[in-house]
Amino acid sequence: MPLEAVMTALPQVVTPKESLAHARSLMDEHGIHHLPVVENGRLRGMVREHDLAFLETRPGVDPEKVSVADAMTANVYAVAPDCPLGEVFGTMADHRYDAVVVVEGGDVIGIVTTVDAMRVLAGLLGASTGDLAPSQVRERIQADHQRLLGLLDQIDAVARRVLDGDEDAEPRLRQWAKDLYGFLQAHLYLENEILVPALADTPGFGNERAEALRQEHREQGAVFERVLGRLARTALAEPLATELKELSRSLRDDIAREEREFLGADLLRDDVMPSDTFGG
Ligand SMILES: [Fe+2]
Ligand SMILES: [Fe+2]
Known part of the structure; x- marks a missing residue:
């Protein structure tokens, strides 16, 4: 199974300068928990729903004023679309990554999360889609x-x-x-x-x-x-x-x-x- 069959293609992304409130509204609107952070067409990091939830509850934090750069993780697992699925899932498990960003020629073209991995597993076990x-x-x-x-x-x-x-x-x-x-x-x-x-x-x-x-x-x-x-x-x-x-x-x-x-x-x-x- 190709990685591209598993990933969500053309995922929603944010820039580091955008606000937490904007990231939150994208997540709510699309029912997602991860947003790759992209700047000038390059992947800069990832912001997760729990990062937002943590900051939003801190006293004195105004989600309209705080930027994504303050919430994101710069260290993000990224792979090319031809990376074997087994290798991707293995690395996710070894390093406890909950998502991997699929990048081609510098562009973010997809995202795969643990939920997607579970879907593949469910398919293999016959509890399929x-x-x-x-x-x-x-x-x-x-x-x-x-x-x-x-x-x-x-x-x-x-x-x-x-x-x-x-x-x-x-x-x-x-x-x-x-x-x-x-x-x-x-x-x-x-x-x-x-x-x-x-x-x-x-x-x-x-x-x-x-x-x-x-x-x-x-x-x-x-x-x-x-x-x-x-x-x-x-x-x-x-x-x-x-x-x-x-x-x-x-x-x-x-x-x-x-x-x-x-x-x-x-x-x-x-x-x-x-x-x-x-x-x-
Ligand atoms: Fe068709
Ligand atoms: Fe179709």
């Missing part, structure tokens, strides 16, 4: 789609800069293309793991629906590989930008169609008994 209720499956896939759309927004913006003749934007665009590939692989993996089984349990043609999605993913996987492989070999910035914009558009269409056909609230319902529980 298959135990998620249909509505939870829908929420997780929709959240992943939102992250993917955020990544596509960034790609579109950088592609536009390249097409406007901004040479500095080119390395950035190549980086985004690589990130997109990793993200898509992880996304297909997640959908095959949790959405395909949930669809198989939907009433009326559940298995056909699950097989249709699985087949679509096989085809998409091949397309991504081909397009992104071609992009990696494209020496010219402009065709790269044009092709990425094109890919971004078709991915947006795919997401919209998938949400319509496979993620409807009327389809993935918690009150419907999977047909196989009737025992024939």
